[in-house]
Amino acid sequence: MSRSFENLKVLVIEDKEHMRALLRRLLGHIGVRVVHEANDGQAGLLVLRDNECDLILTDMDMAPMDGLTFTRQIRASRAHAGVPIIMISGHTERAKVEAARDAGVNEFLIKPVTPANLVSRITEIVERPRSFVQAKDYSGPDRRRRQTSDYAGPDRREGDRPSRQGTATPKA
Numbered sequence: 001m002s003r004s005f006e007n008l009k010v011l012v013i014e015d016k017e018h019m020r021a022l023l024r025r026l027l028g029h030i031g032v033r034v035v036h037e038a039n040d041g042q043a044g045l046l047v048l049r050d051n052e053c054d055l056i057l058t059d060m061d062m063a064p065m066d067g068l069t070f071t072r073q074i075r076a077s078r079a080h081a082g083v084p085i086i087m088i089s090g091h092t093e094r095a096k097v098e099a100a101r102d103a104g105v106n107e108f109l110i111k112p113v114t115p116a117n118l119v120s121r122i123t124e125i126v127e128r129p130r131s132f133v134q135a136k137d138y139s140g141p142d143r144r145r146r147q148t149s150d151y152a153g154p155d156r157r158e159g160d161r162p163s164r165q166g167t168a169t170p171k172a
Contacts, residue, residue, distance in 0.1 A: 011055070
């Protein structure tokens, strides 16, 4: 394996033991040495209270606290707001993926999880982190994947300005 993730401390939040075991094995296979586990969002918050984590993998559907609620609480917190979150789900409907994005996840991973897909999402977070946005109605990674935008209104993000073609150009 060309990339090394051995220094990452990962929290896995998943209500199914077999899925936690699979994620733990996959993370170990790619070099992650420290893996904390929780079986729902509430337990995940308790783990974060006592442990430093560099990355969170969370399932979407859990009880009593699901992954979306967990993500919103993390993004609203001061202590852990910037920790990258990968949402894992068997739901592929656009509305579910957009709900995860709008809650503040960095990446979305569809079940069944493969080693290649997991490495791809972690690599994206580690090697190409997105800016963190704090806005009135949203806190989380910049939701834009492309550097182009034709929005030129009053709420345009600082650092973006429309070019002649109407695309965003970063300030120098």
